[in-house]
Amino acid sequence: MKNSKLGMAAYWAVVIISLVIGGYGLYWRLTTGHILANYGQLITWGLWVAMYIYFIGLSAGAFLISALVFVFHVERFRPIARLALFTALISLLMALLFIWFDLGHMGRFYEVYSRPNFRSMMAWMVWLYTAYFVLLIFEFWFESRQDFVRCGQEKGGFNGFICRVLALGSKNTEPEGRERDERVVRVLGAIGLPLAIMFHGGVGALFGVVAARPAWHGGLFPLLFLVAALVSGGGLLMALYAWLAPNKGSEEYKSLLSDMGRLVLALVLLDVIFTFAEYSIALYGGVPGDVLPLIEIMSGPFWWVFWIGQIGLGMVVPIILLSWKRTSSSTFWVGIAGMSIVLAFVGVRLNIVIPPLSVPELQGLVNAVPSPRMTTQYIPSMMEWALGIGIVGLGLALFAIGYNLLPVKPRGDKEVMS
Amino acid sequence: MAFIPAVSQMENANVRMMEDLERAVQKPPEERRWGMVIDLTKCVACDACTVSCKAENKTPPGVNYTLVIKEEVGEYPNVRATFLPRPCMQCENPPCVEVCPVGATWKDVEGIVVIDYDVCIGCRYCITACPYGARTFDFGDWYTKGNTPMLAPYETAPTFEYGEERVREDEVSPIGNVRKCNFCIQRLHEGLLPACINDCIGRARYFGDLNDPESLVSELLRERYSFKLKEELGTSPKVFYLS
Incomplete structure (x- = not known):
């Protein structure tokens, strides 16, 4: 017990320190744009893009493993299925934050929806992970609905309030209701499976298509x-x-x-x-x-x-x-x-x-004009590290908060969620 | 080095190209196909093209529409310097256009690959897709900010790229956008040659309408051996090199 309290304290200390460092990064990024970044003209994608594909990979991977349970009925892994969905959701959020800060014009991200070029793998990727995001939320909700209702009825205080809000007015805790939810989850999982394969395969294709x-x-x-x-x-x-x-x-x-x-x-x-x-x-x-x-x-x-x-x-x-x-x-x-x-x-x-x-791309290009941005070496700048650490801290915070308030904890087979 | 001069010594190439240009701009835009021919035997790597491009487009540090790659071949004392000026190739099949997620860059009716600064989200996917390194990102750097008492006027003077008057300011496009050579489209429409063509001290660069068999560029391509960079990628550049 004492150990776990100490562990929690350490966890939150890490989170808070990360968020403070991230605050600096965010301030630098928003006030100076890309000037303080170390990615350049040649190595034009750096730490943030790498972190983006990292977290989006974690998300797709966790989701695919949850599909073992929800789609293929590998009941063996049922105790971690919901945790997998939740992990997929948090990782996806972190990934999207990383790539958003990497944009030259963050305010224009909506254009990928309003005027997509579907010959671009990037447009496909954004549309697919948006669909995946929406699907994840629905799948998570249907999978957890009855637990939201139960926790809303049983718990008071803030946690109960959150559960009542998330239950969206739903009251049904009957076994028939659970059966219906499971059917919905199965269908959503079955749609999500090819979607996750397409969107993460699509991220790979985004790189794979670049003949240059x-x-x-x-x-x-x-x-x-x-x-x-x-x-x-x-x-x-x-x-x-x-x-x-x-x-x-x-x-x-x-x-x-x-x-x-x-x-x-x-x-x-x-x-x-x-x-x-x-x-x-x-x-x-x-x-x-x-x-x-x-x-x-x-x-x-x-x-x-x-x-x-x-x-x-x-x-x-x-x-x-x-x-x-x-x-x-x-x-x-x-x-x-x-x-x-x-x-x-x-x-x-x-x-x-x-x-x-x-x-x-052409031999000698780097020496053609003197510019610190035209270089074959890249080490992320302080701003890049700081903002990156902040996003990871935010992800850890969201995970811990969600883990404590939402019914996502791993469970024993017969154990009823509370 | 023996070669047949395509331009007779009596004829001024720039005058000839201006006349070519005049004929071209009188045609409907979709019938023009702008191209550039660079004579590597004449280039002396003075970087006048690089500088005139900077002056015309007021590009910030790190943003270069055209540059000259200088390399040394052989070992002393048997050495030779080779120079390769590299503007945008204005590919017939531009890979940079395909990958843009928002369609902010496209090949216009005259065959020039253009960018809409007000649409580009700055994802830089096109930079990775260009096989020639012809695209650069405007990070928002300045030549004279911080290290001098004031921002030099040449950095704040308006540019007329794509025929739009724009003053470069922090956090405003084209800062945060990808930028590239556009054959000085704003000059072409006024009947002027691209800045790098005008200012080449060795007359190593030629420009004109590839669809016009009478143009100097067409004539050069008929008479001289030419090659294009990385043709094997299927990009079909409209910048040709004579060697």
């Missing part, structure tokens, strides 16, 4: 993004369940976590195959546009993001922890494996966005 950047261009990219989403989303849910489950110590908890471990292990192994295919074929081909970014990734100044992050934390550590009998049956180590993956994929996303942009 050989390291992005290719058919593997949408698939690579989907695998990355599943691995990172699965890792996140595994870590969350390991720490947040109410029935720690029970057989059910241990067996569910070890099942998740097996699922995530399989996904990590799939990711190994995809990553190997992507890298080995590009390196073998020897075309400079393909090879130079990979050399930069593997032996440039940020080699450790690849070797320690992507390979170490993202592959070696989870593969060992999840396949070695002693650790794979320890809930603590399974949680660590999940966290290790979540951390590693920050590196994966950075390496997808930045190094392929660091190769000048």
Whole structure:
């Protein structure tokens, strides 16, 4: 008990510090625009775009895992299904904030709705994730409706008030009502499944279609993004369940976590195959546009993001922890494996966005005019870090608030939500 | 280096191009197809084009519509410098146009790839899609802000890009937009050659209507060996290089 109180205090301390730092970032961004950013003319997308695809990947991954329950009736994972939906929603919000601040004219984002160019993968992506966003909210509501009603009736105070508001006047707590909700959730999940695949595959395609950047261009990219989403989303849910489950110590908890471990292990192994295919074929081909970014990734100044992050934390550590009998049956180590993956994929996303942009489109372009923005090197600026930390802090705050007020906690099979 | 001069020594290329231009602007816009021809054997990398473009379009630091790539080939003492001026290629199939999520950039009837500054959301997807690095983002930087007592008048003077009078101000378009060479469309419509053509000290740059067989650019392309950059990408540039 004491430990968890200390943990909560530490969590909120991190959140508040992040939000304060983020406040500075926000102030700089809103008052000086993009002047303080370190992305330039060549590496024109930086930390924020990488974080955008990171969180949107977590969202799609968590959603796809929830579909195992809602669409494919893998009841084994029922206890974390709603948490997965909620995680998908929060990650999506964070992703959208990141990409919004990256725009040159934030006030014009509505144009993607009012005058879309559907020959652009970006327009498709925005429309698809908007549809996905709306669907997520409906699916989450129908999945939680009866719990909102119950909590509204049983709880007083602020939490009860929130539940009554979210119940939207609904009163029905009968089993027939639940059956109807489950049918709706099943239909929404079935629509959401291809939607999530399309929109996250679409994010991959957004990069894959760019023929001007050989390291992005290719058919593997949408698939690579989907695998990355599943691995990172699965890792996140595994870590969350390991720490947040109410029935720690029970057989059910241990067996569910070890099942998740097996699922995530399989996904990590799939990711190994995809990553190997992507890298080995590009390196073998020897075309400079393909090879130079990979050399930069593997032996440039940020080699450790690849070797320690992507390979170490993202592959070696989870593969060992999840396949070695002693650790794979320890809930603590399974949680660590999940966290290790979540951390590693920050590196994966950075390496997808930045190094392929660091190769000048024409040889000698960088030296043609003296400009600090025309450079092959990129390190995010203070403003970029600060705003990024703030958005992550906001996401953590929203997650914690929602987790405490909404019926999203992981549960035991027979346990009734309160 | 032997080559057949396409322009006779007696003829002033700029006068000839002005006449070509006059003929072209009398045609309906959809019948014109503007193109540029750059003679690499004449370029001396003086950057007069870069500077005249800056003066015409008042582009801020980091924003360059045209520039000259300078490279050294070989090892001392057997070296040679090569120069490659690079404006926007005004592709027939511009990949930058395809990717714009809001249709803020398009190929106009005269074949010039233009940007509507009041629509562009500044996502910079087009910068990643351009195979020539011809697009740059206006970050809002100034040459003389902060480091000098006052903002120099040349930074606050209005520009007439796309025929619109605009004064560059913080947080107002074109700041926060992607910008690119547009063959000085505002000058063409007034019967003037693009600034870089006018000011090339070596007469290495030529401009005109590719649809007009009588134009100097058409003649040069008939008579000389020419190539285009990264033709294999299917972009079909309208900037040709003579070598």
